[in-house]
Amino acid sequence: MALVAGVDSSTQSCKVVIRDAETGRLVRQGRANHPDGTEVDPELWWTALGEALAEAGGIEDVDAVSIAGQQHGMVCLDEQGRVVRPALLWNDTRSAGAAADLVTELGPEFWSGAVGSVPVASFTVTKLRWLAEHEPEAAARTTAVCLPHDWLTWKLSGSTDLAALVTDRSDASGTGYFDGRTNQYRRDLLERALGHDALLPRVAGPVAAVGRVGDAMIGPGAGDNAAASLGLSAGDDVVVSLGTSGTVFARSAQQADDASGLVAGFADATGAFLPLVCTLNAARVLDAAARMLGVSLDELSNLALKAAAGAQGVVFVPYLEGERTPNLPDSSGALHGLTLANSTRENLARAAVEGMLCGMAACLDALSAQGVAVEKVRLIGGAARSEAVRQIAPSVFGVPVLALEPGERVADGAARQAAWVLNGDTAPPLWTEQLAPPKCFEAPASPWVRERYAEASVKYLNR
Numbered sequence: 001m002a003l004v005a006g007v008d009s010s011t012q013s014c015k016v017v018i019r020d021a022e023t024g025r026l027v028r029q030g031r032a033n034h035p036d037g038t039e040v041d042p043e044l045w046w047t048a049l050g051e052a053l054a055e056a057g058g059i060e061d062v063d064a065v066s067i068a069g070q071q072h073g074m075v076c077l078d079e080q081g082r083v084v085r086p087a088l089l090w091n092d093t094r095s096a097g098a099a100a101d102l103v104t105e106l107g108p109e110f111w112s113g114a115v116g117s118v119p120v121a122s123f124t125v126t127k128l129r130w131l132a133e134h135e136p137e138a139a140a141r142t143t144a145v146c147l148p149h150d151w152l153t154w155k156l157s158g159s160t161d162l163a164a165l166v167t168d169r170s171d172a173s174g175t176g177y178f179d180g181r182t183n184q185y186r187r188d189l190l191e192r193a194l195g196h197d198a199l200l201p202r203v204a205g206p207v208a209a210v211g212r213v214g215d216a217m218i219g220p221g222a223g224d225n226a227a228a229s230l231g232l233s234a235g236d237d238v239v240v241s242l243g244t245s246g247t248v249f250a251r252s253a254q255q256a257d258d259a260s261g262l263v264a265g266f267a268d269a270t271g272a273f274l275p276l277v278c279t280l281n282a283a284r285v286l287d288a289a290a291r292m293l294g295v296s297l298d299e300l301s302n303l304a305l306k307a308a309a310g311a312q313g314v315v316f317v318p319y320l321e322g323e324r325t326p327n328l329p330d331s332s333g334a335l336h337g338l339t340l341a342n343s344t345r346e347n348l349a350r351a352a353v354e355g356m357l358c359g360m361a362a363c364l365d366a367l368s369a370q371g372v373a374v375e376k377v378r379l380i381g382g383a384a385r386s387e388a389v390r391q392i393a394p395s396v397f398g399v400p401v402l403a404l405e406p407g408e409r410v411a412d413g414a415a416r417q418a419a420w421v422l423n424g425d426t427a428p429p430l431w432t433e434q435l436a437p438p439k440c441f442e443a444p445a446s447p448w449v450r451e452r453y454a455e456a457s458v459k460y461l462n463r
């Protein structure tokens with residue numbers, strides 16, 4: 001039996017699944033935590049990967065491995081391949097001013113036309129501009145720039161040669177200096193941001209073997225959302241992922257071109273595209289609400305389900321990390337509409353779930369405005385484990401919600417890519433044993449919840 005390993009090096013943790021390459025049956029798994037914070041020494045990801053692989057029983061008997069990871073993070077390397085400074089993650093908003101400058105210099109239409117997306121603080125290109133302006137010495141020492149999954153793939157291969165750095169289209173498309181239509185880097189945009197050219201990872205095709213670790217082939221890997229899309233075989237369904245980030249995406253034959261900046265024109269992991277909308281506030285909104293109420297996440301879910309839709313007028317505006325969609329990097333969260341009568345633990349719990357979901361519903365609207373049909377959604381990510389989220393989501397989204405058994409969809413997608421690399425077929429393997437059929441949640445739409453949220457959230461912009 002051939003085995004494949006898939007890795008998800010995500011914001012909060014590193015997860016590994018080892019599956020049967022032919023059927024997709026889960027054989028072993030492991031995980032390890034990442035540190036908190038939006039600036040992280042990449043060595044800590046490497047340590048976590050080692051721990052997660054060890055917990056999964058190692059990869060000595062594995063035939064192929066692929067690494068997926070959080071998108072956009074800026075990993076700068078010097079001439080010797082050493083990390084120049086801690087990586088700035090996708091949810092670090094210090095480059096919001098740099099993003100605004102880059103958009104003003106060239107115009108939003110230019111950006112969406114050139115690279116499919118109008119950069120916000122999450123994009124690598126804005127972090128490089130921030131580096132050039134605030135840490136010019138570190139910018140000058142930057143010989144190569146890569147992304148979290150590229151760096152881990154390189155480390156796993158054992159190479160120290162910068163020329164061996166490799167990425168894939170999906171993650172390259174989140175940099176802000178790669179055009180997924182031509183599959184070419186826009187070095188002019190890299191130079192505009194960093195102040196000089198730099199070595200960038202080679203962009204490998206979706207099924208290229210890019211190296212070896214022991215006897216195992218290494219696949220090109222992917223950005224985490226693209227890996228989830230590959231793992232789910234979601235067809236035309238729209239996916240809502242509720243991890244640290246909240247993302248909404250769907251496969252498409254065309255690169256998005258949204259000059260409003262709401263929809264990012266990313267590439268997927270199969271050679272197509274993945275229009276995507278992303279918030280900074282998803283699962284951690286529920287973590288924060290549970291902390292405030294002094295309850296577990298399961299208790300938070302029970303409380304939320306005891307309150308009526310609309311939480312008797314309480315609105316939780318969820319901009320706890322600032323926000324990316326809408327682009328409000330300096331905003332903060334708020335509890336709105338409290339009265340003596342509605343100030344209950346149940347309403348607060350419900351408002352947290354509804355607030356997070358209303359943020360995602362706006363993302364669904366943005367995707368739909370780009371021509372993507374939103375007839376039902378597939379729910380994944382850590383917060384999709386919450387029963388309250390599963391039951392309330394269809395009423396906020398206004399469409400049925402398909403929820404799978406809890407699992408590691410990004411790591412699964414990376415494993416499926418590894419199996420594809422191994423068998424070299426024209427299409428990814430059909431993994432009959434991988435996914436139990438999703439459970440469908442339906443509920444009458446509750447548009448007044450979104451209306452009340454819209455009224456409340458507008459009062460807290462940039463505060």
Ligand SMILES: Nc1ncnc2c1ncn2[C@@H]1O[C@H](COP(=O)(O)OP(=O)(O)O)[C@@H](O)[C@H]1O
Nearest residue numbers: 010011012013243244283297381382383385386
């Ligand atoms: N039962 C649950 N209810 C709500 N949130 C949950 C539950 N289980 C896990 N989570 C949350 O999911 C998040 C982690 O999800 P994950 O998709 O792994 O995030 P990331 O990929 O960004 O690291 C954490 O914030 C965690 O608290």
Ligand SMILES: O=C(CO)[C@@H](O)[C@H](O)COP(=O)(O)O
Nearest residue numbers: 010011070071090243244245
């Ligand atoms: O920035 C984006 C997508 O553009 C995020 O989706 C990151 O890729 C982080 O993902 P999670 O760790 O939240 O899954």
